[in-house]
Amino acid sequence: MTKIDYKKILEEIKPSKSEINKVKSLSNKLISIINQITIDENINAETVLVGSVAKNTWLGKADIDLFIKFPLNTSPDYLKEKGLHLGYKCIKKMNGKYECRYASHPYITGLIDGHEIDFVPCYNIKHPKELKSAVDRTIPHTKYVKKNLNHQQADEVILLKQFMKSIGTYGSEFKVGGFAGYLCELLILHYNSFEQVLESASTEWKPGYHIDLIEYDNSPLFNEPLVVIDPVDKNRNVAAAVSLQKMSEFVAASRNYLKKPSTLYFYFKDVTAHLNSIKKEFTKRGTKTLLLSFKTPDVPIDALYPQIRKTEKSIVNLMERKGFKIFGSDSWSDEKKLVIILLEFSIWKLPKIKKHYGPQLWFKDDQEKYLKKYKDKAWIEGDRWVAAVEREYPEVESLLEVSLTDIKIGYLRFGKHVKNEILKEHKLTDLMELLESNKYNNLVLTFLHTYLNKSEILWR
Amino acid sequence: MTKIDYKKILEEIKPSKSEINKVKSLSNKLISIINQITIDENINAETVLVGSVAKNTWLGKADIDLFIKFPLNTSPDYLKEKGLHLGYKCIKKMNGKYECRYASHPYITGLIDGHEIDFVPCYNIKHPKELKSAVDRTIPHTKYVKKNLNHQQADEVILLKQFMKSIGTYGSEFKVGGFAGYLCELLILHYNSFEQVLESASTEWKPGYHIDLIEYDNSPLFNEPLVVIDPVDKNRNVAAAVSLQKMSEFVAASRNYLKKPSTLYFYFKDVTAHLNSIKKEFTKRGTKTLLLSFKTPDVPIDALYPQIRKTEKSIVNLMERKGFKIFGSDSWSDEKKLVIILLEFSIWKLPKIKKHYGPQLWFKDDQEKYLKKYKDKAWIEGDRWVAAVEREYPEVESLLEVSLTDIKIGYLRFGKHVKNEILKEHKLTDLMELLESNKYNNLVLTFLHTYLNKSEILWR
Numbered sequence: 001m002t003k004i005d006y007k008k009i010l011e012e013i014k015p016s017k018s019e020i021n022k023v024k025s026l027s028n029k030l031i032s033i034i035n036q037i038t039i040d041e042n043i044n045a046e047t048v049l050v051g052s053v054a055k056n057t058w059l060g061k062a063d064i065d066l067f068i069k070f071p072l073n074t075s076p077d078y079l080k081e082k083g084l085h086l087g088y089k090c091i092k093k094m095n096g097k098y099e100c101r102y103a104s105h106p107y108i109t110g111l112i113d114g115h116e117i118d119f120v121p122c123y124n125i126k127h128p129k130e131l132k133s134a135v136d137r138t139i140p141h142t143k144y145v146k147k148n149l150n151h152q153q154a155d156e157v158i159l160l161k162q163f164m165k166s167i168g169t170y171g172s173e174f175k176v177g178g179f180a181g182y183l184c185e186l187l188i189l190h191y192n193s194f195e196q197v198l199e200s201a202s203t204e205w206k207p208g209y210h211i212d213l214i215e216y217d218n219s220p221l222f223n224e225p226l227v228v229i230d231p232v233d234k235n236r237n238v239a240a241a242v243s244l245q246k247m248s249e250f251v252a253a254s255r256n257y258l259k260k261p262s263t264l265y266f267y268f269k270d271v272t273a274h275l276n277s278i279k280k281e282f283t284k285r286g287t288k289t290l291l292l293s294f295k296t297p298d299v300p301i302d303a304l305y306p307q308i309r310k311t312e313k314s315i316v317n318l319m320e321r322k323g324f325k326i327f328g329s330d331s332w333s334d335e336k337k338l339v340i341i342l343l344e345f346s347i348w349k350l351p352k353i354k355k356h357y358g359p360q361l362w363f364k365d366d367q368e369k370y371l372k373k374y375k376d377k378a379w380i381e382g383d384r385w386v387a388a389v390e391r392e393y394p395e396v397e398s399l400l401e402v403s404l405t406d407i408k409i410g411y412l413r414f415g416k417h418v419k420n421e422i423l424k425e426h427k428l429t430d431l432m433e434l435l436e437s438n439k440y441n442n443l444v445l446t447f448l449h450t451y452l453n454k455s456e457i458l459w460r
Numbered sequence: 461m462t463k464i465d466y467k468k469i470l471e472e473i474k475p476s477k478s479e480i481n482k483v484k485s486l487s488n489k490l491i492s493i494i495n496q497i498t499i500d501e502n503i504n505a506e507t508v509l510v511g512s513v514a515k516n517t518w519l520g521k522a523d524i525d526l527f528i529k530f531p532l533n534t535s536p537d538y539l540k541e542k543g544l545h546l547g548y549k550c551i552k553k554m555n556g557k558y559e560c561r562y563a564s565h566p567y568i569t570g571l572i573d574g575h576e577i578d579f580v581p582c583y584n585i586k587h588p589k590e591l592k593s594a595v596d597r598t599i600p601h602t603k604y605v606k607k608n609l610n611h612q613q614a615d616e617v618i619l620l621k622q623f624m625k626s627i628g629t630y631g632s633e634f635k636v637g638g639f640a641g642y643l644c645e646l647l648i649l650h651y652n653s654f655e656q657v658l659e660s661a662s663t664e665w666k667p668g669y670h671i672d673l674i675e676y677d678n679s680p681l682f683n684e685p686l687v688v689i690d691p692v693d694k695n696r697n698v699a700a701a702v703s704l705q706k707m708s709e710f711v712a713a714s715r716n717y718l719k720k721p722s723t724l725y726f727y728f729k730d731v732t733a734h735l736n737s738i739k740k741e742f743t744k745r746g747t748k749t750l751l752l753s754f755k756t757p758d759v760p761i762d763a764l765y766p767q768i769r770k771t772e773k774s775i776v777n778l779m780e781r782k783g784f785k786i787f788g789s790d791s792w793s794d795e796k797k798l799v800i801i802l803l804e805f806s807i808w809k810l811p812k813i814k815k816h817y818g819p820q821l822w823f824k825d826d827q828e829k830y831l832k833k834y835k836d837k838a839w840i841e842g843d844r845w846v847a848a849v850e851r852e853y854p855e856v857e858s859l860l861e862v863s864l865t866d867i868k869i870g871y872l873r874f875g876k877h878v879k880n881e882i883l884k885e886h887k888l889t890d891l892m893e894l895l896e897s898n899k900y901n902n903l904v905l906t907f908l909h910t911y912l913n914k915s916e917i918l919w920r
Contacts, residue, residue: 043895186912202824203824205822206822207822207843225843240462244842244843245840245841245843247840247843248821248840248843249840249841251821251822252821252827255588255824255827283814284812284813285812285848286811286812286813286854287809287813327811327813327815346810346811346814347810348805350807351745351746351747351787351806352744353745353746353747353787354788354806358495358759361708361711361712362665362666362667362711364663364715367712367715378915379914379915380705380708380712380914380915381705382704382705382708383667383685383704383707383708384703390743394746405672411920422532454840455838455839455840
């Protein structure tokens, strides 16, 4: 065991007693308000506190999650209407601000006393088979953790979450593809302590590793890199969102921590991007880097990142298919105005001709067709016809410009909203020219720095 | 059947009656001289005429092959000594010039009355099992063809050989990797006529095709592209030397001929190399072409070509292994002074860094070792460590120079004699610079033209 003073760290990162009391009493007050309205308006619903506040495992500013349970036979329309109505009335009563949001499921969010409160209508299920929407699982999840996680373990969860955050592997949303809060709780329930999670990850985890708290013995069902079977639903892998990349990063950071423990792992690393070192590094590499930038489309964050990634991946595939070579790529958005896709090329220029492989000579009809077209330029390699034909795009810029402008050509697969923004307007900039021009902001510099120093935050 | 006047072609390409008589009487005279010497010197040997002269299937200037058969129990030293001695004495008697040669087997060659005469000592075998050297098969081959090939068919062999020559697929020696004379004879014995050979090649041949005149039913033994089982030795594939390339070229030319027959197929194609069109073509391609030239090593032709090819192939492999890309390569020698290996690159320059892939993260010990070396530059891709490391050779020229000079580095596999010549002296020239400099001869231009127009001679 390490000699880190976890108590001291917890004192710094855990919410204070008074903060906890404040959050708890606010939650209770909100619940009693909604319950009063349901009585007044004769609505058959019950409101419960769920999520990290209910489980005492939150970090930083508390987000309060209130789930409004309706009976299973409620119609979806009624559930949605009354659920949003109850949230709305409650926020109004507290003089808060509100906003309606749609995930896979509609809900209303209020800002009250500086806290974000989600009011989520859901069904009151007794068994996973009754599940109507992903949110219906939240209540059983909360119940399971509250019943099994003791106070000491709740602190261990906080340590694990904080560690995950500072090394960049926390969060199951698409932007991260890492470990959800509930997953961290299950890991502590399974391993008992923060250090034991890291110990097992360091030495035992590998793709296909599975954790099965209830011994459902159901793991062959899943083929994600990490499998943690949901104690309340044996057909669900709680770690399904964890990418191989994030699993690997967590393992690497765990090893680093155990080898040389430091309290610094519980605080964000101060990553400073320096223009000169970025310029120097890209110059030293001798690669060519282009930045494709366009306006952030107006879609929820969880829809934005998959669309950007899909576009990035599709561009990379196209470039490689056409004979160029990508050294690396990345994407970034300020989530408001700007999206950038970075493409670093190790091969960005090709000769004006390429080989066009034809049929094997033994297929006589195919040969005839091929030679009709290419006879003057064709020769035999082994038993295959080959011809030297003009290369349509000898430089990446022209290929990119065409594929981003002429959608009909069908070179790229975009996300729908990203596509529309790119078609409206986009810019293709040579990185070195951008850096010389001083027309960039610090966020872009930080993005470039992070691209060049990918594993920096896995170490302290 | 085509309307080509084969009789007229044969009149032009076949040796004249007087030439035939001259060659036959010279052969007989040589045999009687040797027989007289064997009697005089009490040597137990018998001399026979073999090869295309014996079979009446020769083309152009006749090469006379005389085989001196010794009993099976003769010692190899005696056979060699007396064999060469008999040849030598015979040449002397005829006032010819002589030269000793070594293939897999020593023999003596004389130049008499303008004819090249080979005197080859061999064993008098009755059965393939008694075979001591490849030359021992020649006598049974000659016997088989003489016994089975009629006059009409001998003419068909001459047409086939001439066709093969003019399209560049004739000759089983390493330089060509094509069809030997004996193979052409067997093809005619099997198919009966020149046109029927082409007909079958055009429509039926494909890799693995086999011809089995005696129905030995032995073809599964062989895995060469074309299998023609030797009537006098069922364990031998007469077409073993035929490369997939030459088999394909013959098929392609056969189709071309049958589609549009022309007497031009029986004459060498006039291939003229023009400096300007060569320059223009290479410029249009936008590739980079280097010529590696060195002195022809003093080895027999059949040893020279495999060594050159091996070196060429090894250079191509090295370049591709190091990230460059070869569009095409070729090699050529005047067989006296100069060897040229041509390398045409589609990628000849790379960034100053490259990715160095390390172990999968799950192998902890390997990770430790890797990170000790690369920590500062390493990141994770999926579950694998990767680092950006300096590329030793970002340009083909430096890589080539090192691999051709510093043999210890072991980058290349040369033929032994070629290696020695390259180590002694070699030149690496940019093709465009060479063409601008006018320091090249017409043979080199022809080589370049042929490289650019590989299948030109398959058409008329």
